[in-house]
Amino acid sequence: EAGVTQFPSHSVIEKGQTVTLRCDPISGHDNLYWYRRVMGKEIKFLLHFVKESKQDESGMPNNRFLAERTGGTYSTLKVQPAELEDSGVYFCASSQRGVGGSDTQYFGPGTRLTVL
Amino acid sequence: AQTVTQSQPEMSVQEAETVTLSCTYDTSESNYYLFWYKQPPSRQMILVIRQEAYKQQNATENRFSVNFQKAAKSFSLKISDSQLGDTAMYFCAFHNNAGNMLTFGGGTRLMVKP
Numbered sequence: 001e002a003g004v005t006q007f008p009s010h011s012v013i014e015k016g017q018t019v020t021l022r023c024d025p026i027s028g029h030d031n032l033y034w035y036r037r038v039m040g041k042e043i044k045f046l047l048h049f050v051k052e053s054k055q056d057e058s059g060m061p062n063n064r065f066l067a068e069r070t071g072g073t074y075s076t077l078k079v080q081p082a083e084l085e086d087s088g089v090y091f092c093a094s095s096q097r098g099v100g101g102s103d104t105q106y107f108g109p110g111t112r113l114t115v116l
Numbered sequence: 117a118q119t120v121t122q123s124q125p126e127m128s129v130q131e132a133e134t135v136t137l138s139c140t141y142d143t144s145e146s147n148y149y150l151f152w153y154k155q156p157p158s159r160q161m162i163l164v165i166r167q168e169a170y171k172q173q174n175a176t177e178n179r180f181s182v183n184f185q186k187a188a189k190s191f192s193l194k195i196s197d198s199q200l201g202d203t204a205m206y207f208c209a210f211h212n213n214a215g216n217m218l219t220f221g222g223g224t225r226l227m228v229k230p
Contacts, residue, residue, distance in 0.1 A: 003160070031216060042120075043207065043220040056217060091161070095216065105218060107153070109160040 002026065004108035006092050012114045018080040021111045025074070025094030031055075032075050033095075033105060034067060038088035046090075049075060082115045089113070118143045120210050122221035129198045130229050136183075137193045137224045139208030145169075147213040150184070150191045156204040164206070167191065198228045 005024045013019050025032045034046040046065070047057040051072035060067070064083070069075040079086055089110040097103035119142045129135035141150070148169045155161040167175045167184050174182050179199075183192045195202055208221040 033216070033218075035218070035220075042222050043218075045217045045219070048216055059217070093218075103216065104163050104166065105216075106163075107161040 004092055004094050004106050006090075006108040006111050008111060009109065010112045010114075012116065013082055014116055015084055016081045018078065019082055019113060021077045021079075021090050021092075021113070023075045023077070023092030023094075023108060025092070026096075026106055029094035029096050029106075030072070031095040031097070031103070031105075032069060033093040034075070034077055035059075035091040035093065036088050037091070038085070043091065046077075079113075082113075084115050087113055087115045118145075118148075118210055118212065118219045120208055120219050120221040122206075122208055122224050124224045125222070126225045126227070128227040128229055129195075131198055131200060133198055134194060134196050135198055135226065137195075137206050137208075137226065139191045139193070139221055141189050141191065141208075141210050141219075141221075143189070143210065143212065145212045149211050149213075150182075151209040151211075151218070152180070152182070152191075152193045153207045153209060154202075154204045155207065156201070161207070165193070195226075200228050200230060202226065203228045 007022045032049040037043040045059040048055045049069045066078045091110045092108040093105040095103040095105045121140050150167045152164040153161045154164045165177045179196045205223045209218045
């Protein structure tokens with residue numbers, strides 16, 4: 001069974017440009033999460049999809065970030081326009097069960113974003 | 117809001133020895149879940165072990181075990197018979213019963229030396 005995949009693995013862009021990160025969850029997982037870790041700090045939650053619906057987007061830092069999950073399969077996270085403080089590693093995770101209780105989240109390898 | 121604290125940014129241990137990584141958390145919830153994740157260098161994060169707060173028995177997975185002290189809000193990870201492949205960043209994480217969002221600690225970088 002394929003794990004969570006993310007593309008690209010690295011991205012280097014100039015301040016003001018746009019970048020789109022992609023996450024493919026494990027097949028059959030309804031839950032998809034985005035997290036990020038900026039330099040030397042904790043991994044922080046960004047948002048949570050259940051199928052194609054945003055269940056919780058309380059961690060999204062501002063309106064420069066837009067996440068979508070078309071058809072409840074893969075998800076994209078677009079940063080437009082990118083700022084220096086957006087640099088970090090963006091992780092995607094997926095899990096099978098619904099909200100509540102506990103379900104193991106399986107993480108992707110992350111996308112390292114560098115904004116110059 | 118919940119917080120998770122890992123007080124040891126870096127640790128090292130000799131191969132075959134035992135090491136304990138610390139984690140404390142703060143929550144007003146009574147039912148929640150705790151996790152240790154491991155991220156080897158240049159590889160993805162994987163779940164090492166999990167603990168449900170309502171279970172008094174400490175979770176164990178082969179060489180990995182936890183010491184869960186609910187009253188003290190402490191959740192340490194013990195790695196026995198350390199192996200070179202245990203070299204990694206270790207993250208302690210929490211989520212409550214109502215939601216799925218994980219709250220992470222800052223991580224502990226563990227180096228296992230031959």
